[in-house]
Amino acid sequence: xxxxxxxxxxxxxxxxxxxxxxxxxxxxxxxxxxxxxxxxxxxxxxxxxxxxxxxxxxxxxxxxxxxxxxxxxxxxxxxxxxxxxxxxxx
Numbered sequence: 001x002x003x004x005x006x007x008x009x010x011x012x013x014x015x016x017x018x019x020x021x022x023x024x025x026x027x028x029x030x031x032x033x034x035x036x037x038x039x040x041x042x043x044x045x046x047x048x049x050x051x052x053x054x055x056x057x058x059x060x061x062x063x064x065x066x067x068x069x070x071x072x073x074x075x076x077x078x079x080x081x082x083x084x085x086x087x088x089x090x
Contacts, residue, residue: 001027007081015078019062
């Protein structure tokens with residue numbers, strides 16, 4: 001949770017990426033199943049998570065580098081802790 005807050009504070013970006021089927025912690029942003037791929041309208045999967053927070057979380061398939069690359073292309077400059085020009089395929 002601290003790393004997410006630091007990344008968001010440093011980059012000024014609000015979106016995060018998490019991976020389906022993995023435990024990332026228990027912060028509101030991480031208790032979300034926002035869909036697959038580069039879906040932009042997240043749905044909270046745990047009571048008490050505001051839809052506005054769920055909408056900032058992108059849930060991607062684990063170990064699918066194409067999906068990760070597509071998410072960064074679909075949300076340029078929006079994902080915290082990303083470089084402004086990621087390498088192709090990352």
